[in-house]
Amino acid sequence: xxxxxxxxxxxxxxxxxxxxxxxxxxxxxxxxxxxxxxxxxxxxxxxxxxxxxxxxxxxxxxxxxxxxxxxxxxxxxxxxxxxxxxxxxxxxxxxxxxxxxxxxxxxxxxxxxxxxxxxxxxxxxxxxxxxxxxxxxxxxxxxxxxxxxxxxxxxxxxxxxxxxxxxxxxxxxxxxxxxxxxxxxxxxxxxxxxxxxxxxxxxxxxxxxxxxxxxxxxxxxxxxxxxxxxxxxxxxxxxxxxxxxxxxxxxxxxxxxxxxxxxxxxxxxxxxxxxxxxxxxxxxxxxxxxxxxxxxxxxx
Amino acid sequence: xxxxxxxxxxxxxxxxxxxxxxxxxxxxxxxxxxxxxxxxxxxxxxxxxxxxxxxxxxxxxxxxxxxxxxxxxxxxxxxxxxxxxxxxxxxxxxxxxxxxxxxxxxxxxxxxxxxxxxxxxxxxxxxxxxxxxxxxxxxxxxxxxxxxxxxxxxxxxxxxxxxxxxxxxxxxxxxxxxxxxxxxxxxxxxxxxxxxxxxxxx
Numbered sequence: 001x002x003x004x005x006x007x008x009x010x011x012x013x014x015x016x017x018x019x020x021x022x023x024x025x026x027x028x029x030x031x032x033x034x035x036x037x038x039x040x041x042x043x044x045x046x047x048x049x050x051x052x053x054x055x056x057x058x059x060x061x062x063x064x065x066x067x068x069x070x071x072x073x074x075x076x077x078x079x080x081x082x083x084x085x086x087x088x089x090x091x092x093x094x095x096x097x098x099x100x101x102x103x104x105x106x107x108x109x110x111x112x113x114x115x116x117x118x119x120x121x122x123x124x125x126x127x128x129x130x131x132x133x134x135x136x137x138x139x140x141x142x143x144x145x146x147x148x149x150x151x152x153x154x155x156x157x158x159x160x161x162x163x164x165x166x167x168x169x170x171x172x173x174x175x176x177x178x179x180x181x182x183x184x185x186x187x188x189x190x191x192x193x194x195x196x197x198x199x200x201x202x203x204x205x206x207x208x209x210x211x212x213x214x215x216x217x218x219x220x221x222x223x224x225x226x227x228x229x230x231x232x233x234x235x236x237x238x239x240x241x242x243x244x245x246x247x248x249x250x251x252x253x254x255x256x257x258x259x260x261x262x263x264x265x266x267x268x269x270x271x272x273x274x275x276x277x278x279x280x281x282x283x284x285x286x287x288x289x290x291x292x293x294x295x296x297x298x299x300x
Numbered sequence: 301x302x303x304x305x306x307x308x309x310x311x312x313x314x315x316x317x318x319x320x321x322x323x324x325x326x327x328x329x330x331x332x333x334x335x336x337x338x339x340x341x342x343x344x345x346x347x348x349x350x351x352x353x354x355x356x357x358x359x360x361x362x363x364x365x366x367x368x369x370x371x372x373x374x375x376x377x378x379x380x381x382x383x384x385x386x387x388x389x390x391x392x393x394x395x396x397x398x399x400x401x402x403x404x405x406x407x408x409x410x411x412x413x414x415x416x417x418x419x420x421x422x423x424x425x426x427x428x429x430x431x432x433x434x435x436x437x438x439x440x441x442x443x444x445x446x447x448x449x450x451x452x453x454x455x456x457x458x459x460x461x462x463x464x465x466x467x468x469x470x471x472x473x474x475x476x477x478x479x480x481x482x483x484x485x486x487x488x489x490x491x492x493x494x495x496x497x498x499x500x501x502x
Binding site: 026074080147148149165168169176206208225226229234237241242243244245247249250251257261265266267268275298299300 | 331332333334342345349350364367435467
């Protein structure tokens with residue numbers, strides 16, 4: 001479109017005209033910007049010759065190097081610290097930074113956590129009082145039993161690990177506790193949802209727990225998110241007997257019941273949002289994929 | 301990727317205003333790994349409270365009705381400074397043993413005999429625990445003690461059924477042991493008599 005009426009040809013118009021004339025873009029007619037990459041310097045040829053990049057005398061020129069880590073006789077750094085069996089596989093061990101029941105009660109009392117909605121990892125991170133670093137092998141939060149006796153909150157909480165007495169403390173007050181697994185990319189999305197939505201990536205689907213964690217998350221005793229809810233009901237009853245309290249009937253409170261029973265699908269990361277959806281906060285719109293293959297992928 | 305432009309904000313507001321909904325059904329996302337697919341035969345209901353097992357035929361089911369037990373929290377003894385002086389961590393449970401219907405009659409009678417030193421004048425059986433630093437864990441400990449006690453009393457009441465052959469075998473063994481003992485006794489007596497000097501009469 002060469003100019004619309006009396007309009008002066010702008011830069012874009014000239015560029016588009018040029019593009020129309022030029023040959024098709026291919027690998028043979030493009031080149032990188034200058035200094036985009038560095039050419040490998042080899043000691044060959046006229047100006048790479050004479051010393052061939054090996055310097056003067058010494059082990060460098062004579063290609064007789066000392067072994068890596070050698071410190072000319074003194075005890076080298078890599079041998080100074082003895083190997084200890086206790087840290088074998090430490091880089092593979094998952095960490096769960098603790099949140100005590102006392103802290104949780106304080107958060108509820110001071111209004112930092114809303115008990116009328118389910119509390120999950122996002123809610124805890126949104127208080128900005130707890131940080132998670134998936135790069136340091138941190139996979140979520142564990143609920144510890146400090147403040148066990150004085151915990152009075154009625155919550156629907158989802159953490160990554162909780163011991164038996166903590167589970168009893170939550171259930172004794174009429175709450176619901178679930179332990180769930182989140183893989184590192186999901187965790188990064190969850191700990192700062194606003195930042196994730198601003199990144200413009202579709203919500204990923206949550207991965208299944210690794211092999212050594214499957215047993216934990218499928219066990220009703222741990223209230224795992226992959227366990228059979230009927231067996232969880234039985235375990236709730238047994239725990240009430242063990243710790244000496246009457247198991248509160250969740251159905252007695254019909255207004256709170258839907259909130260208490262609210263659970264994420266094993267592939268879901270955010271409540272009310274599906275994997276595959278793209279959230280645009282600026283325009284307050286959500287985009288979802290239409291393609292059957294994509295829908296199948298996010299549903300699988 | 302074929303992307304459809306759908307404005308969910310209006311839809312969401314509509315759903316929120318609807319009276320018959322809960323937030324759980326807003327997105328209604330069910331993947332292939334949802335609990336319905338993992339456990340197709342399950343009712344998927346964590347709110348069901350199972351019926352308490354009954355103690356019948358003189359056997360204790362293990363169920364302790366908490367409404368029939370009084371729980372008391374008092375301060376523990378021992379060292380500990382301000383914490384032990386201010387925090388009530390010692391747990392005491394008590395119930396009237398004679399009127400405890402949840403314990404079968406024969407077990408109740410034997411239990412009353414076994415723990416007569418821990419029964420108050422009014423007939424209340426008291427169990428205490430200050431094993432841990434937590435009230436709840438101590439309460440669990442007291443209940444554990446109570447259950448173990450009842451179970452051990454129940455075990456002692458169970459008379460094992462012995463067969464005729466075993467009774468016969470035991471009778472024969474006892475008689476053989478008696479015969480052996482008498483034989484050795486007689487032999488020993490003869491030895492001692494042999495050491496006596498002979499007299500005119502023998």
